[in-house]
Amino acid sequence: MSDLPLLLSVFLLANLFITLVRVVRGPTSADRLLAALLFGTTGVAILLLLAYSNGQSALIDVALIFALLAAITGAAFAQRAWRHKAKETDDGTA
Template sequence: MPDLYHALTLFLLLNLGAGLWRVVRGPTAADRMLAAQLFGTTAVAILLVLAQAGGVAALRDVALVFALLAAVAAVAFVRRAWPQPEDDHDRP
């Protein structure tokens, strides 16, 4: 069974390589944002697989932190890349 976990981890690392190609290649900011989300999701998956394979419960906690950071990073990117138009009704 540990060989299956290691093969799955290798597959996920190759998936990260494909995402890195998309970050470098582009062509739009949305593509880059989705690739960054892929990095976060894949990092969480790798940590969960390694936690199961090695029996290290602390890796599950690290995976949870990475999941939260990936969500915050996506929101920050969207807020920065696509600013909301100013609305006169929001001003006091």
């Protein structure tokens, strides 16, 4: 039964490699950001699975920090995109 979290971790790691392709090829910056957020979320899931299977509580702390950084990244991108959109409408170039 303890092999299941490790197998899931390997599956999620394979998913990360596919996500890297999307980060590199994304046609827009929003696509790249969503792929990067998926990368962060999957990384958190892998860390939690490894913490469960190995009994290392330090990995849970690292996963929480990664989740916090992913939320901050998403909010910063949304604020940047909002400002860019507002600047375009103020200039009349939209």
